[in-house]
Amino acid sequence: MAANASGQSQEKKKTKEKQPMKIHYDLLNLRMNQAEQKVTCELMMPAKLPDFYNPPLGADPVVLHVKHPTQDKHSVTLMRDCLHKNLLHAKLVSDKDSYLLVFTDRYTGMLTAYFKSTEPFVAKYAEPGRIPFPSAKLQSVVSQMLDGLKGLWLYDKYHGNLRLDNTYYYKTKDGDVVVKLASFKCQGTKLKDPAKKGKDKTETVAHYQAKDLQAMGTALEEISQMASDLSEKGYLLDCRQIDHLAERLKEVSK
Numbered sequence: 001m002a003a004n005a006s007g008q009s010q011e012k013k014k015t016k017e018k019q020p021m022k023i024h025y026d027l028l029n030l031r032m033n034q035a036e037q038k039v040t041c042e043l044m045m046p047a048k049l050p051d052f053y054n055p056p057l058g059a060d061p062v063v064l065h066v067k068h069p070t071q072d073k074h075s076v077t078l079m080r081d082c083l084h085k086n087l088l089h090a091k092l093v094s095d096k097d098s099y100l101l102v103f104t105d106r107y108t109g110m111l112t113a114y115f116k117s118t119e120p121f122v123a124k125y126a127e128p129g130r131i132p133f134p135s136a137k138l139q140s141v142v143s144q145m146l147d148g149l150k151g152l153w154l155y156d157k158y159h160g161n162l163r164l165d166n167t168y169y170y171k172t173k174d175g176d177v178v179v180k181l182a183s184f185k186c187q188g189t190k191l192k193d194p195a196k197k198g199k200d201k202t203e204t205v206a207h208y209q210a211k212d213l214q215a216m217g218t219a220l221e222e223i224s225q226m227a228s229d230l231s232e233k234g235y236l237l238d239c240r241q242i243d244h245l246a247e248r249l250k251e252v253s254k
Helices: 069-081 111-115 136-154 205-233 240-250
Strands: 026-033 038-044 062-066 090-094 100-104 129-131 168-171 177-180 190-192 200-202 235-237
Touching (some): 111 168, 205 235, 205 240
Parallel strands (some): 129 235
Antiparallel strands (some): 168 177
């Protein structure tokens, strides 16, 4: 507590939460990678914007060229409105054309590509043989995926489409991996309600949040299989902890 001129105590100002805002911008020198649906460009933005909305220094911004307007508008809305370090944030969104053009956080690639290397499984300079598992890097990736789900839940949202092949990551200059969840999907399926003849009911958000955890269990099973495949290269990885967690997650219900 701080005192004002009259001697009365005064509460410290609360830090303002980050809120989406409309920004005028220009994208210059677009270079598109059709295979990855990824575009790099030079971004012209107004001066004196909050730091959170400024593009990363020393690197081209990343733009997603989105194909399917109906589902992707839902996904981009969550990417824009749900702010968390483990959610791929849509800083700028343009739907002037027949497609969505989305300026996002910078990312390196998809988690499936990352898992094709031994890096997430084996410590640097480790030689074939019995290796402590899960590695610190793999523990960090799994923890960040769960933190990303928690970030969605804080907004009373769910993922609806959690898979390794649609989850992004960014590798920092120090080699740290930052997970970025994206590709969210609206699950508005209506089911017949036996208590109300002829009427439908829609599942609750909590139901789909439980489904997200079950999907996380499936993702862990995929990771366990990739780790097992490394045995052909002589790395002996004990996957029991991963398998146990996967089993527990797949049993989660609302």
